[in-house]
Amino acid sequence: MYPALTTTTDQDMLRRAEIDRSLRHPVMFFLTSGAAWLAFSLLFGVIASAKVHHPGFLANHSWLTYGRVFPAHINALLYGWGMQAAFAMILWLMARLSRKECTAAGTILTAGCVWNLGVALGITGILSGNGTGMPWLEFPSFAWPVLLVSYFAIVVWPFIQFRVRPQGLVPISQWYILAAVIWFPWIFITANMLLHCLPGHPLMAAGINAWYKSALVFLFFTPVAVGTAYELALRETGRPLFSDALSKLGFWSLAIIAPWAGMQKLAGVPVAYFLPYVGAAATALLFIPVCAAATNTIRTIAPSRETFDTSAALSFTTAGMICLVVLAVSLVLLNLPDSTLPLTQFSLSGYAMDIFALYGFFSLVMFGAAYFIVPRVTCRDWLSSRLITLHFLFSVYGMLTVFLVTLLGGLHQGLGQEDWRQPWMVAVSGTNPYAVATTFAWCLILFSNVFFFLHLILMWLRVGRHAFLPTQPGSAHGSIHDDEADASDHAAPHHATAHSH
Amino acid sequence: MDPTRDNPIIRFATFWWALGTFLVFALLLAVIWFFNRTAPDTLEDVVAKVRYETKTRIVQAQAASLTQQAIDAAIPTVAQQLALAKPAAVEKPEQVVPGSPTAAKLALTPAVNTPASEPAPAAQVPLDPTLMDVGKPPTPGKERSKP
Amino acid sequence: MSLRTFILGLASSFGVAWLAIIVIPFFKMRALAPIALSQTVDGATGVFFPKRTGRVADGAGVYAENGCYLCHTQVVRPTYAGNDLYRPDWGGLKADAERGDTRRETNAYDFYGEKFAQLGVMRIGPDLSNLGRRVESIYAAGGDPAAWLYAHLYNPRVNPQGWQSTCPPHPFLFVKREIKGSPSADALKVKVGRNHELVPDSDAKALVSYLLSLKKDHKAPAALDFAPKNPEGAP
Numbered sequence: 001m002y003p004a005l006t007t008t009t010d011q012d013m014l015r016r017a018e019i020d021r022s023l024r025h026p027v028m029f030f031l032t033s034g035a036a037w038l039a040f041s042l043l044f045g046v047i048a049s050a051k052v053h054h055p056g057f058l059a060n061h062s063w064l065t066y067g068r069v070f071p072a073h074i075n076a077l078l079y080g081w082g083m084q085a086a087f088a089m090i091l092w093l094m095a096r097l098s099r100k101e102c103t104a105a106g107t108i109l110t111a112g113c114v115w116n117l118g119v120a121l122g123i124t125g126i127l128s129g130n131g132t133g134m135p136w137l138e139f140p141s142f143a144w145p146v147l148l149v150s151y152f153a154i155v156v157w158p159f160i161q162f163r164v165r166p167q168g169l170v171p172i173s174q175w176y177i178l179a180a181v182i183w184f185p186w187i188f189i190t191a192n193m194l195l196h197c198l199p200g201h202p203l204m205a206a207g208i209n210a211w212y213k214s215a216l217v218f219l220f221f222t223p224v225a226v227g228t229a230y231e232l233a234l235r236e237t238g239r240p241l242f243s244d245a246l247s248k249l250g251f252w253s254l255a256i257i258a259p260w261a262g263m264q265k266l267a268g269v270p271v272a273y274f275l276p277y278v279g280a281a282a283t284a285l286l287f288i289p290v291c292a293a294a295t296n297t298i299r300t301i302a303p304s305r306e307t308f309d310t311s312a313a314l315s316f317t318t319a320g321m322i323c324l325v326v327l328a329v330s331l332v333l334l335n336l337p338d339s340t341l342p343l344t345q346f347s348l349s350g351y352a353m354d355i356f357a358l359y360g361f362f363s364l365v366m367f368g369a370a371y372f373i374v375p376r377v378t379c380r381d382w383l384s385s386r387l388i389t390l391h392f393l394f395s396v397y398g399m400l401t402v403f404l405v406t407l408l409g410g411l412h413q414g415l416g417q418e419d420w421r422q423p424w425m426v427a428v429s430g431t432n433p434y435a436v437a438t439t440f441a442w443c444l445i446l447f448s449n450v451f452f453f454l455h456l457i458l459m460w461l462r463v464g465r466h467a468f469l470p471t472q473p474g475s476a477h478g479s480i481h482d483d484e485a486d487a488s489d490h491a492a493p494h495h496a497t498a499h500s501h
Numbered sequence: 502m503d504p505t506r507d508n509p510i511i512r513f514a515t516f517w518w519a520l521g522t523f524l525v526f527a528l529l530l531a532v533i534w535f536f537n538r539t540a541p542d543t544l545e546d547v548v549a550k551v552r553y554e555t556k557t558r559i560v561q562a563q564a565a566s567l568t569q570q571a572i573d574a575a576i577p578t579v580a581q582q583l584a585l586a587k588p589a590a591v592e593k594p595e596q597v598v599p600g601s602p603t604a605a606k607l608a609l610t611p612a613v614n615t616p617a618s619e620p621a622p623a624a625q626v627p628l629d630p631t632l633m634d635v636g637k638p639p640t641p642g643k644e645r646s647k648p
Numbered sequence: 649m650s651l652r653t654f655i656l657g658l659a660s661s662f663g664v665a666w667l668a669i670i671v672i673p674f675f676k677m678r679a680l681a682p683i684a685l686s687q688t689v690d691g692a693t694g695v696f697f698p699k700r701t702g703r704v705a706d707g708a709g710v711y712a713e714n715g716c717y718l719c720h721t722q723v724v725r726p727t728y729a730g731n732d733l734y735r736p737d738w739g740g741l742k743a744d745a746e747r748g749d750t751r752r753e754t755n756a757y758d759f760y761g762e763k764f765a766q767l768g769v770m771r772i773g774p775d776l777s778n779l780g781r782r783v784e785s786i787y788a789a790g791g792d793p794a795a796w797l798y799a800h801l802y803n804p805r806v807n808p809q810g811w812q813s814t815c816p817p818h819p820f821l822f823v824k825r826e827i828k829g830s831p832s833a834d835a836l837k838v839k840v841g842r843n844h845e846l847v848p849d850s851d852a853k854a855l856v857s858y859l860l861s862l863k864k865d866h867k868a869p870a871a872l873d874f875a876p877k878n879p880e881g882a883p
Contacts, residue, residue: 065715066719129714132764186526186662189524199763202763204674205765252661268728270756275669544695
């Protein structure tokens with residue numbers, strides 16, 4: 001016998017179920033197409049990395065030359081996987097936090113298809129030898145307006161949902177998600193207009209490109225992932241946020257500091273003298289918002305040890321936040337203008353920090369959120385906890401390899417480069433071990449994600465275990481969750497109160 | 502849920518506010534661009550300016566020394582002189598067309614013993630290399646050695 | 649906090665940085681004034697104009713499309729920012745036959761003719777700011793610089809001195825065609841069938857022309873000289 005549906009908790013659960021149902025197609029579309037691009041990107045990442053130490057590998061085809069494979073890999077990672085995973089999070093979080101259903105699923109799905117088409121055409125453009133040669137913006141110049149228009153068609157609905165949300169305090173995750181939604185067009189349009197449409201000095205174009213790389217990470221991927229991490233921590237543990245003040249400090253310090261970062265890559269370049277130093281200072285100061293967010297999240301999760309042990313979402317989220325802290329510390333230590341910046345400016349450390357930001361931090365949090373959200377929108381549970389564990393462990397091993405060998409190896413490589421008494425070939429041969437390690441790390445990451453893709457496809461095909469989930473009435477007891485099931489099931493009574501702030 | 506917060510009008514208005522928010526910096530950039538749209542001089546332009554000035558000076562100097570009016574005034578006089586001058590027959594052996602009757606007539610005349618009238622050639626003197634060097638163009642990057 | 653306050657806060661925090669490090673420097677540098685040379689200090693008149701010969705625009709396009717910037721940089725940093733200038737052949741030549749030590753830092757006029765300065769992402773290969781000078785004076789001294797570069801692009805490891813090079817081969821930049829009459833002057837010294845030769849295609853020619861134009865060792869004016877021999881124009 002189900003209890004009468006008159007209590008607030010049951011109404012909340014019904015509402016959440018309705019919202020999840022309305023979001024099923026958009027969220028699953030973005031997660032699965034994003035995962036497909038992730039697979040492509042990882043494969044090309046392995047190929048590209050292998051070519052650094054074995055240049056003869058697959059060397060006879062123009063489509064597979066290193067100079068095209070690497071941009072294809074990184075652009076697929078950013079715009080194929082990263083943006084689409086972010087879309088899934090934005091749609092789900094904003095709908096849930098505004099208590100509004102998704103009413104524009106059709107438009108969003110169409111726009112998502114256009115996005116995928118844009119990315120596919122862009123990648124084809126790169127591989128066929130029509131890339132623009134601007135790092136992270138290598139898509140041929142027709143692609144960016146297509147992506148921009150489909151972006152608007154996807155994210156304007158969450159913006160509207162925010163505006164029409166019911167009265168009440170806005171949780172910090174919602175501010176982060178809204179900020180990310182607004183920041184991305186600002187940086188994307190600025191960079192593309194100044195690089196493609198409005199002619200300027202070639203060196204300043206390179207500077208704006210460097211700024212865009214940093215801004216994309218810290219003004220889009222970071223707020224999306226931090227907002228998601230906060231939300232996962234709160235929902236999975238059912239506990240209140242550790243510190244409200246710290247969350248506000250984290251957000252506004254990110255908003256103020258992050259737009260200044262990025263130009264430290266132009267140290268020694270004949271641009272305005274203050275630009276690289278401002279960039280380096282801002283990159284170092286990013287330590288503040290990062291530590292605020294990481295401390296807040298981890299301190300929220302920490303008291304719930306037993307939940308942590310059984311929750312995939314929390315494991316991934318915590319690993320992601322740890323990677324974020326490692327990234328912030330590395331950014332400080334490796335960008336000191338007089339000591340380490342000359343060494344790391346043109347070494348593998350830059351790429352390693354990109355991997356840490358995009359995979360170690362952003363993607364791990366996205367995986368955690370996927371493990372949380374997908375059961376809710378598909379009304380199925382994940383089939384195997386072992387697959388999830390393997391996904392987690394190998395991703396962590398990959399990130400450890402990247403940290404120890406590439407981040408630190410980049411310093412060693414830089415020392416070799418700066419040793420001007422030796423001929424250049426000495427520096428080249430010194431780079432080889434670190435290139436091999438990078439390939440190894442990508443192989444580990446690809447291996448870990450094979451399990452994720454398998455799992456996701458099964459869920460997409462609705463082959464998961466049918467389960468009563470917390471968002472449906474009557475699921476408070478007797479559910480047939482797997483071991484790694486989230487604890488919001490147990491925390492449901494607290495859940496509503498924790499979220500009525 | 503408060504119905505006055507969520508209605509189609511607010512949603513419609515928010516749609517356009519959202520688009521405006523996304524595009525605010527693009528519009529700002531367009532405005533700034535509009536006030537800075539004259540293309541600045543490139544290095545080539547700056548260097549070309551000097552060349553154009555030189556060209557203008559030369560054209561002006563030429564125009565000053567030989568005006569169009571002077572040329573116009575001289576044309577009738579020269580034209581008349583050319584018209585009055587008659588072409589005269591000039592006899593030169595190199596003007597004889599091969600195969601013409603004149604050439605056949607010349608071939609019948611007895612040959613002249615030319616070796617007897619020509620002096621013997623001078624002994625072969627080896628060419629002086631330094632004199633040859635004087636006439637050669639300088640090799641690039643090297644200074645011309647003074648003779 | 650209302651939505652309006654939030655967006656205003658976001659716009660102001662972003663906008664200040666946007667103006668200060670992106671827009672204003674962009675527009676100011678767009679109108680970068682040329683440096684007037686003075687006879688007493690620089691020994692020349694006119695403006696500082698490091699001319700480049702060759703197919704700079706086309707070649708830069710091929711350079712960008714094939715991702716050369718991923719492994720090669722094109723910036724010689726001043727000594728406070730790195731040791732590039734100490735290398736004997738990166739910023740110029742340490743012992744040029746006519747001019748002596750011609751090494752100098754990159755300056756803002758060095759990328760004339762290009763739309764995007766390919767500063768580079770990583771230094772797996774050497775810096776290319778003065779590749780044209782290096783190829784002509786050192787690698788292909790006495791021979792044909794273009795031929796050296798074509799051979800390098802075809803397969804960098806064909807050259808015994810480059811056996812450790814990790815530069816990718818670019819066989820797709822070359823076309824195999826039948827020898828009609830005598831072999832082409834550009835043909836690679838690679839055996840390809842009985843009566844065939846490998847010649848560079850138009851992309852390869854543009855790229856090599858661009859690479860040979862990379863000579864950024866013109867004498868810098870005193871205004872750009874980090875270590876002027878005669879400070880303040882004293883003779």
